[in-house]
Amino acid sequence: MQNPTxxxxxxxxPRILPVGLRALLVELAEPAHVAALVAELHRWRDxxxxxxxxxxxxxxxxxxxxxxxxxxxxxxxxxxxxxxxARSPEGPLVEVPVRYDGADLAEVARHWxxxxxxxxxxxxxxxxxxxxxxxxxxxxxxxxxxxRYHLPRRAEPRTRVPAGSVALAGGxxxxxxxxxxxxxxxxxxxxxxxxxxxxxxxxLLTPGTRVRFREVGR
Numbered sequence: 001m002q003n004p005t006x007x008x009x010x011x012x013x014p015r016i017l018p019v020g021l022r023a024l025l026v027e028l029a030e031p032a033h034v035a036a037l038v039a040e041l042h043r044w045r046d047x048x049x050x051x052x053x054x055x056x057x058x059x060x061x062x063x064x065x066x067x068x069x070x071x072x073x074x075x076x077x078x079x080x081x082x083x084x085x086a087r088s089p090e091g092p093l094v095e096v097p098v099r100y101d102g103a104d105l106a107e108v109a110r111h112w113x114x115x116x117x118x119x120x121x122x123x124x125x126x127x128x129x130x131x132x133x134x135x136x137x138x139x140x141x142x143x144x145x146x147x148r149y150h151l152p153r154r155a156e157p158r159t160r161v162p163a164g165s166v167a168l169a170g171g172x173x174x175x176x177x178x179x180x181x182x183x184x185x186x187x188x189x190x191x192x193x194x195x196x197x198x199x200x201x202x203x204l205l206t207p208g209t210r211v212r213f214r215e216v217g218r
Contacts, residue, residue, distance in 0.1 A: 013082060016075045023066040024075055031131055031143060033083040034058045035208060040081065041065060050074065058132040058207050091129065091208035096175065097216045098124070098166050102186035108168065111151055119187055120215040122149065128173055128211040133203070138177035138195025140205035145171055157183030164189045
């Protein structure tokens with residue numbers, strides 16, 4: 001069932017691996033392809049072309065499709081799938097007001113070679129997209145930050161990061177939905193509630209959601 005199109009670097013299509021009897025794990029060449037594949041799979045499922053499919057779960061460079069009645073059939077179809085032929089979704093837009101006063105603001109400014117006051121303007125200049133969720137309920141991994149602004153994680157993680165903290169690590173931005181340990185660089189905070197079991201939707205940020213950060217007073 002595995003796609004024979006080579007390994008990383010020489011691969012022209014996705015690598016497809018069986019997971020149990022009714023699931024497939026699709027490995028893609030880069031994170032930007034994940035949203036396109038997820039959108040394609042949802043279109044196929046809406047047309048009844050993925051019998052039994054229960055879940056489509058995106059990751060960093062993977063997509064898990066679970067509950068399939070005929071996984072081998074989907075594997076053959078995916079072997080010929082190419083990201084350039086798919087349409088990426090236009091998800092809903094969430095605006096996040098942020099006070100840019102994070103504990104790592106000076107360190108981030110040093111990495112970016114800007115002043116601390118400019119960090120917020122740089123960060124809020126871009127539109128982000130939730131690539132996938134994980135780590136904690138309601139935590140979305142947001143892509144869209146240009147490569148020159150990518151940051152390393154902290155050498156020593158904090159034992160407690162306050163809920164609402166806006167943070168950066170690698171090429172991702174994120175917002176801590178609750179107080180927890182964490183090693184991301186903290187640049188600000190928001191009062192938005194990211195996860196609420198009594199709300200519909202429970203999670204404010206889900207894969208495909210577009211996010212714009214808006215700077216507010218400190």
